[in-house]
Amino acid sequence: MRRAAAISLLWPGAALACALPPSIIMTLPTGYYMAGAAATVAVTGLLAASPNLLPRMEARVLLRRRVLIPVMASSYAAWVLFLALVLIGFIGARDPMHNLLTLTIWTVVWVALPMGCMIFGNLWRAVNPWTAPIRLTRQLLGRSTGIGLARLGHWPAVLGLFGFFWFYIVSMSPDDPQTLATAALSYWAVVFALGVLEGEDWLEQGEFLTVYFGFLAKIAPFWLERDSTRATVKYGWPGTQVLHMPPLSPSAIAFVTLSLAGLTFDGLRETFWYMGLIGENPLEFTGRSAVIGVNSLGLLVTWALTATTILAALRLGPLLQSRPVLAFAGGAVPSEKRPNLMPVMLSFLAISAGYHAAHYLTTLLTAGQYTLAALNDPLFRGDDFLGLPPFYVSMGFLTDRWAMTLVWNTQFTLILGAHILAVILALRLSPEGVQARAHFPLTALMVAYTVLGLWLLASPGG
Numbered sequence: 001m002r003r004a005a006a007i008s009l010l011w012p013g014a015a016l017a018c019a020l021p022p023s024i025i026m027t028l029p030t031g032y033y034m035a036g037a038a039a040t041v042a043v044t045g046l047l048a049a050s051p052n053l054l055p056r057m058e059a060r061v062l063l064r065r066r067v068l069i070p071v072m073a074s075s076y077a078a079w080v081l082f083l084a085l086v087l088i089g090f091i092g093a094r095d096p097m098h099n100l101l102t103l104t105i106w107t108v109v110w111v112a113l114p115m116g117c118m119i120f121g122n123l124w125r126a127v128n129p130w131t132a133p134i135r136l137t138r139q140l141l142g143r144s145t146g147i148g149l150a151r152l153g154h155w156p157a158v159l160g161l162f163g164f165f166w167f168y169i170v171s172m173s174p175d176d177p178q179t180l181a182t183a184a185l186s187y188w189a190v191v192f193a194l195g196v197l198e199g200e201d202w203l204e205q206g207e208f209l210t211v212y213f214g215f216l217a218k219i220a221p222f223w224l225e226r227d228s229t230r231a232t233v234k235y236g237w238p239g240t241q242v243l244h245m246p247p248l249s250p251s252a253i254a255f256v257t258l259s260l261a262g263l264t265f266d267g268l269r270e271t272f273w274y275m276g277l278i279g280e281n282p283l284e285f286t287g288r289s290a291v292i293g294v295n296s297l298g299l300l301v302t303w304a305l306t307a308t309t310i311l312a313a314l315r316l317g318p319l320l321q322s323r324p325v326l327a328f329a330g331g332a333v334p335s336e337k338r339p340n341l342m343p344v345m346l347s348f349l350a351i352s353a354g355y356h357a358a359h360y361l362t363t364l365l366t367a368g369q370y371t372l373a374a375l376n377d378p379l380f381r382g383d384d385f386l387g388l389p390p391f392y393v394s395m396g397f398l399t400d401r402w403a404m405t406l407v408w409n410t411q412f413t414l415i416l417g418a419h420i421l422a423v424i425l426a427l428r429l430s431p432e433g434v435q436a437r438a439h440f441p442l443t444a445l446m447v448a449y450t451v452l453g454l455w456l457l458a459s460p461g462g
Helices: 002-010 021-025 032-049 071-091 100-120 131-141 155-170 177-198 198-205 209-216 240-243 250-268 272-277 288-319 342-359 361-376 401-429 436-458
Strands: 061-064 223-227 230-235 326-328 331-333
Touching: 021 401, 032 401, 032 436, 071 100, 071 131, 071 177, 100 177, 100 209, 100 223, 100 342, 100 361, 131 177, 155 177, 155 198, 155 209, 155 250, 155 288, 177 198, 198 240, 209 250, 209 342, 223 342, 230 240, 240 288, 240 342, 240 401, 250 342, 250 436, 272 326, 288 342, 288 436, 342 361, 342 401, 401 436
Parallel strands: none
Antiparallel strands: 061 230, 223 230, 326 331
């Protein structure tokens, strides 16, 4: 009996484990987090039956002042800085973690700047590297008209955003400094040429970074409104600006759904589930070149599923709305007047913002350290431009249970808060007279997206 017991204790068995540093999150009760978040979002959806309980979302003035730095000056400085970064990309260190161009684009522009826009409004407007060059060039050329690109709506931005996601997620070497420098300079040149032909205002709907940051900035609790000489800082509930936006056009809807799909697929492609689906061993990855085709298809399929589920929920809701029979001369004719819930599409801007912040939080904490070191030594020659004391980039917090629990709780709060805000915005954006039952499909979708977002953050990745 004792021998049998000893053998049973020593007998090998299956274990759920992961040797990767972020695996600490896997030891947390993430299932309870997901269940609690889903229940919270679902309960928030019940506010449709009691709209008086919704918060009042009004803009208030915090301060007024004169414009300190004209947009033209800051944009011109940003353009010069961009050219300097491109030069560093070509002549600097080939190691992406020591090249300032790579770190600036992937950590500052794509991670930190969007997070800043979610809090302080459209920071991109001041550092847009196209505004000043386009305006100056058009003045020199005497151009005051466009060529009709505005008729395309947001479709050029959709194309640009898809190309960006493909380059970032799918392509062979998006981190290689020279490859990135070539791509960034080429894209700037194309947008510059189109902007000169159409006008700088075209950037607001045709250039994907300008559109993306502009949308994220609508969630900010603080924002700046300026005219030629005066600037007004306003504040209000997050998402207050969304309530004053016009309904999204079909091309803008495509842009928003693509932004959601790109972020979703960026997290999905690293999960063990997805790698198993495409036949890859997550612990013996064969390389990006082996999955270019399947990941390109995966990005498209994720976009299609995202757009389909959102639009289906917005279309299905009105079908649950009941209306009385309308009487016409000549007899009573059964009729149904369904509300239009498409303006509710704006509420998904909150989800896009929340998932962006949660998804890239760890990147900010890790690559941000390399960025600080690169700013101190841009060409990786031992320079000390910032006068920083010697320090070493540390990833130790990835193996510290307290630190990773704090990271997970922050990500959880960002995801949950974004979805609760999205539900509130959806209810605020709904036309008058919409019955509570019409919100059921959209609330169910919000719950599903909440669980999916947390699952992507908690799942083991290869």
